[in-house]
Amino acid sequence: MSQDSQLSPGDVLRREEPSHALYLHIPFCATKCTYCAFNTYTQMEAIIPSFVKALCLELRILSQARPGLPIHTVYFGGGTPSLLTASQLHAILDQIASGYKVQPDAEITLEANPNDLDEGYTKELRALGFQRISLGMQSAQEKELRLFARRHGNAHLLRAVSAIRQAGIHNFNLDLIFGIPHQSLPDWQESLQQAIHLNPTHLSLYALSLEPGTPMREWVMSGQLPLPDEANTVAMYEWATDRLNAEGYQQYEISNWCRPSYESRHNLQYWRNLPYLACGPGAHGWANGVRYQNLLSPREYIDRLRQTVSIDFPLTPVVAEHETVDRKTQLAETLMMGLRLTQEGIPLHQLQQRFDVDLLQEKKAVIQRFCETGFLEITAGALRLTREGRFVSNAILRDLI
Ligand code: SF4
Incomplete structure (x- = not known):
């Protein structure tokens, strides 16, 4: 008798279910x-206990529709997940453990504000199973932190990193922003140097984006604040790329660097265009061939999650919008996300298996042209952007898709 014939139909179903990432907003x-x-919302601390109950209910509804779904990453993002108490986080993790098949080596990350991580709380996080912390450092310049209206200063960051280490968590990320109004190249270099000095396992560096509706955009648009010009912002990125490379960090995504084998497994799931569940107000998920977004308001979210209901997975009562994604769109999205992965790129063999497409044949002329101009390369069976190609990725994608 073969091994397979000893499995029940339920076992076979579970075995074939792809592993998902899980995002909690x-x-x-x-x-x-x-x-x-x-x-994200301020002055709503009073509803956090009801929110935690609602989040647990959303997790339960999803898991009842797919019992034992394999999960290999859990990411608490926001917002500020470190505003939750250890017992609230415990309740959420318990709900996940009871409804999903969480892999023993699952990556469990908490985004944290440096103010919130004292020694006691960080030890509790470790005891709960968090082995990765992502800290919003943003800058080492106090004037920039004030401009951002961040709650923390450098002293808080140092205390947080020390608490993380004391708790026995060695895997932590620092987020930094460059291209800030009034920021000079030396200002940026000093911030990044201070971040490197803390020896994180992972760094995410983002150019400041002027998002509609934010005070920052309004100040820049009205001329109250200048932005560094594009050449200066590119110089900051280039300097960071060289500096981090010299420090032994590997760039594995356009905005992300890590020590060897410390990639964010959770974010890799997004960039590989593989499925992830997302829970919480405003969260975006991608599962069962469907992209969905939850409603935004925390109060409405709580109101709609009052009881367990059966669902058409993954569409819970708090999903506001969803669309079934056809294969052509999935392929385009896979190319778009894959090109962000500066080392892994788009593995052509995997692409063929997944979409039955021979990209080298179908886009021969385009690929050849960008390879000749030095913007694309094919190494070890993968199509990748070169360092120069990262600055013209939109044009490459347009032609490739
Ligand atoms: S950037 Fe600031 S306001 Fe926005 S989610 Fe992070 S801590 Fe909250």
Whole structure:
């Protein structure tokens, strides 16, 4: 008798279910940063206990529709997940453990504001199973932190990193922003140097984006604040790329660097265009061939999640919008996301298996042209952007898709 014939139909179904990432959106912040357009709210601390119950219910509804769904990453993002108490995080993790098949080596990350991580709380996080922390450092310049209306200063960041280490968590990320009004290249270099000095396993560097509805955009648009010109912002990025490379960090995505084998497994799932569940107000998910977005308002979210209901997976009562994604769009999205992966790129063999498409044949002329101009390369069976190609990725994608 073969091994397969000993499996029940349920076992076979579970075995074939692809592993998912799980994102949880915690939409609360103590204060609002001046550049932030995320779905997050201040002065709503009073409803956090009801929100945690609602989030657990959303998790339960999803898991009842797909019992034992394999999960290999859990990411608490926001907002400020570190506003939740250890017992609230415990309740959420318990709900996940009871409804999903969480892999023993699953990556479990908490986004945190440096203010919130004292020694006691960070030890509790470790005991709960968090082995990765993502800290919103943003800058080492106090004047820039003030411009952003961040709650923390450098002293908080140092205390947070020390607490993380003391708790025995060695895997942590620092987020930084460049291209800030009045920021000079030396200002940026000093911020990045200070970040490197803290020896994180991972760094995410983002150019400041002027999002509609934010004070930062209004100040720049009305001329109250200047932006560094594009050449200066490119120089900051180029300098960071060289510096981090010299420090032994690997760039594996356009905006992300890590120590060897410390890639964010959760974010890799997005960039590989593989399925992820997303829970919480405003969260975006991609599962069962469907992209969906939850409604934005935390109060409405809580109101709609009062009881368990059966659903057409993954469409819970808090989904506001959804669309079934056809294969052609999935392919285009896979190319778009894959080109962000600066080392892995788009593995052509995998692409053929997944979409039954021979990209080298179908886009021969385009690929040849960009390879000849030095913007694309094919190495180890993968199509990748070169360093120069990262600055013209939109044009490449347009022609490729
Ligand atoms: S802490 Fe993060 S999510 Fe909250 S307002 Fe600031 S940038 Fe936005």
